[in-house]
Amino acid sequence: MQKKITTPLTNECIENLKAGDSVLLTGYIYTARDAAHKRLVELIEKGEDLPFDVEGQIIYYVGPTPAKEGMPIGSAGPTTSYRMDPYTPALLDKGLKGMIGKGKRSLEVVESMKKNRAVYFAAIGGAAALTAKCVKESELVAYEDLGAEAIRRLYVEDLPLIVVIDAEGNNYYEIGQQEYKKSIE
Amino acid sequence: MREVHVSKITEIIKKLCMDANYYLGDDIKNKFYEFKEKETSKLGKEILDILINNSEIAEKEQMPMCQDTGMAVVFMEIGQDVHIVGGNIEDAINEGVRQGYIEGYLRKSVVKDPLDRVNTKDNTPAIVHYNIVPGDKIKITVAPKGFGSENMSRLKMLKPADGVEGVKRFVLETVKEAGPNPCPPIVVGIGIGGTFEKAAFLAKKALLRSIDEENKNPYYAKLEKEILDEINKLGIGPQGFGGLTTCLGVNIEVYATHIAGLPVAVNINCHATRHKEAII
Incomplete structure (x- = not known):
């Protein structure tokens, strides 16, 4: 069964999400990938304000294709998350509660997620045309010069995600693969 | 001598850039259906359906x-x-890429300098490989390469003593280490032999061959099948959530090499494995 969740993420919602859950997400989320993360963390290090308040929010690791006329966004699937690992703990310490991407995370990120009670979701990598259908609005927030890497605020409706790492640090890549191997023994 | 104007090259490259990004190959689509029958993971089956659905939307909406x-x-x-x-061939190729990526609403993902990292905003320059062959035709293949999978690719200079077992071990290690990162199900291109750069080129070239078509040498055709089966025993599955369908196809290309060496390159591609060709 798919759980319906909304942003900003509440502590109650986070504690109820378990690795392997399928969820449908509705609400505002922020896009950021490599170059934007670098700038955000430079601001944190200098003690300056971020271009948006990350408290309780979700960042989606995505660099969409350009939108055609009349569309809010182009294709918009997840990018590989590990490249954001060096920057992630600083954002989690600032109150970031969720991340959407695909692929593995570092031990440092998982430890920081447990400490800060945050969740890591996977969107389906490669299903970018389908994912675009869930994006209803897109608004530039910062770093227009970065093109596809700019920070945008998206309004998504029923975006299908899978909880990969929950706030306890359980990892569905490990659990799912173990379960599959057991099933064929 | 047959003359070809550079504008023809630009025009064709522009179209191939768009087509390669909008239309999933029939070989991949057929494998999706084939693996869906065999996949025992429920979530794995669902993901294969999602990817089929995604390719249909992309085709219909030209996105x-x-x-x-x-x-x-x-x-x-x-x-x-x-x-x-009519002009410089490399300029004509880059102009085709520029027009294809701008007019086709494709993402501009190229930075001018690997350390300075300023986006060129038109996805140029392309990576161009030239080969002079007999005849009076030009065959152009455009293979847009995503970096989620490119980043998971590896090259290793094995010892001759490592032999075929060493090759298999290195391929399996590479795929296992990549895990969920390159958006499995993947396609694996393997280059064996040559020199350092030739092995990498062969691995890339292997990805241009349809996954329905096996290596012409029966020894390597058998090796392709063996490696495919071994990869699909790893249990990584669609998107890394566990399952049979980790890899849809393995293609190997080989070349002569030095008495002291056994270079092996593994170029990983996601399911999209984009490549479209045309002949002038």
Whole structure:
């Protein structure tokens, strides 16, 4: 069964999400990938304000294709998350509660997620045309010069995600693969 | 001597950039259906359905299957009896990429300098491989390469004593280490032999062959099948959530090598495995 969740993420919602859950997400989320993360963390290090308040929010690791006329966004699937690992703990310490991407995370990120009670979701990598259908609005927030890497605020409706790492640090890549191997023994 | 104007090259490259990003290959689609029958993971089956559905939407709405529309890798097979006129061939290729990526609403993913990292805003320059062949035709293949999978690719200079077992071990290690990162199900291109750079080139070239078509040498055709089966025993599954369908196809290309060496390159591609070709 798919759980319906909304942003900003509440502590109650986070504690109820378990690795392997399928969820449908509705609400505002922020896009950021490599170059934007670098700038955000430079601001944190200098003690300056971020271009948006990350408290309780979700960042989606995505660099969409350009939108055609009349569309809010182009294709918009997840990018590989590990490249954001060096920057992630600083954002989690600032109150970031969720991340959407695909692929593995570092031990440092998982430890920081447990400490800060945050969740890591996977969107389906490669299903970018389908994912675009869930994006209803897109608004530039910062770093227009970065093109596809700019920070945008998206309004998504029923975006299908899978909880990969929950706030306890359980990892569905490990659990799912173990379960599959057991099933064929 | 047959003359070909550079504007023809630009026009074709522009179209191939768009087509490669909008239309999933029939070989991949057929494998999706084949693996869906065999896949025992429920979530794995669902993901295969999602990817089939995604390719249908991309085709119908003329939008990219994946937001990473890649760096444009262009293979030019130029007949030695062709005379290219009207300008510089490399400029013509890059102009085709520029027009294709701008007019086709494809993402501009190229930075001018690997350390300075300023986006060129038109996805140029392309990576161009030239090959001079007999005849008076030009065969152009455009293979946009996404970096989620490119980053998971590896090259290793094995010892001759490592042999075929060493090759298999290195391929399996590479795929296992990549895990969920390159958006499995993947396609694996393997280059064996040559020199350091030739092995990498062969691995890339292997990805241009349809996954329905096996290596012409029966020994390597058998090895392709063996490696495919071994990869699919790893249990990584669609998107890394566990399952049979980790890899849809393995293609191997080989070349002569030195008495002291056994170079092996593994180029990983996601399911999109984009490549479209045309002949002038």
